[in-house]
């Protein structure tokens with residue numbers, strides 16, 4: 075669900091119901107990892123969408139599908155309104171000109187035997203074949219200036235191992251910009267960097283959003299950075315989007331019980347059980363995912379309905395779209411919770427405030 079700001083204009087990149095099932099142990103076995111199921115998202119010029127969730131929830135798979143590094147099982151991807159699922163090598167190249175990826179590991183993603191001059195010069199030539207000689211050198215210097223590695227002369231003849239992690243990530247970003255893309259897919263671009271330089275990378279990306287109108291997908295474990303950087307935040311759990319909306323609302327007034335746990339366990343989303351004792355167990359197997367809501371095996375408020383049926387996506391009072399039975403008026407979603415005790419106990423529950431308010435209202439009406 076795009077926030078109000080995002081509804082302006084058409085999306086540059088649109089994914090509709092994309093599914094990726096990876097075969098396990100060979101196609102003949104007929105078993106699959108359900109890495110992403112029915113994920114839809116829109117990326118708009120000059121906006122950042124964050125995709126947050128625990129490890130293994132399917133975030134990187136989304137980036138790989140959108141960059142066409144892996145083929146989708148089903149669903150559609152549109153770039154500038156054009157379907158791009160089946161295409162030729164030439165079309166693929168056109169696509170990569172417009173949709174570039176930035177990877178997590180600036181150490182592994184740059185070839186260590188080449189200098190910055192070669193790495194950026196090569197990237198420029200791939201996308202703009204006519205650039206040679208002095209013009210190419212000028213373009214390399216301009217790229218270094220765009221990513222704030224100045225004076226350019228200090229960096230241009232360095233090898234990757236002579237640069238810090240942060241400087242290497244600046245070079246990776248410059249290489250992505252060489253194509254003059256409309257979309258950047260940034261998969262955990264700061265998680266391997268020293269905390270002191272993370273903000274610098276996010277501010278650099280913000281600059282591209284604001285001054286060049288680039289649409290950015292920002293994949294992260296870190297809810298706080300999503301709040302800082304992204305206009306819209308999507309929360310992924312076990313291959314599905316379970317909440318989406320304005321970043322401020324999602325991170326400050328989470329609607330889905332899973333988002334609530336994720337936000338309250340920051341900065342270590344993979345260990346939220348320790349902090350929020352009621353959500354037990356591990357993330358479910360994606361080979362044989364739970365029926366209905368995939369979070370219901372850990373959700374302290376799951377009812378039979380959550381196991382029987384996939385929850386519909388509905389709008390919470392704070393504006394987010396949330397896939398949770400608690401937000402519907404289906405009586406089956408409320409029965410167990412309603413029996414959990416009096417109003418004081420409801421206040422103590424580890425539930426989003428708006429769900430508590432609804433429970434209290436239900437109790438008072440009885």
Ligand SMILES: Nc1ncnc2c1ncn2[C@@H]1O[C@H](COP(=O)(O)OP(=O)(O)OP(=O)(O)O)[C@@H](O)[C@H]1O
Pocket residue numbers: 096097107108109127128129130131132133134135136360
């Ligand atoms: N090529 C593959 N073959 C089989 N399973 C895969 C493949 N790639 C990813 N998976 C599985 O798909 C699921 C989603 O993985 P993915 O890497 O997208 O999650 P993630 O949220 O990005 O995790 P992380 O934050 O750790 O990178 C995981 O269960 C993973 O093991």
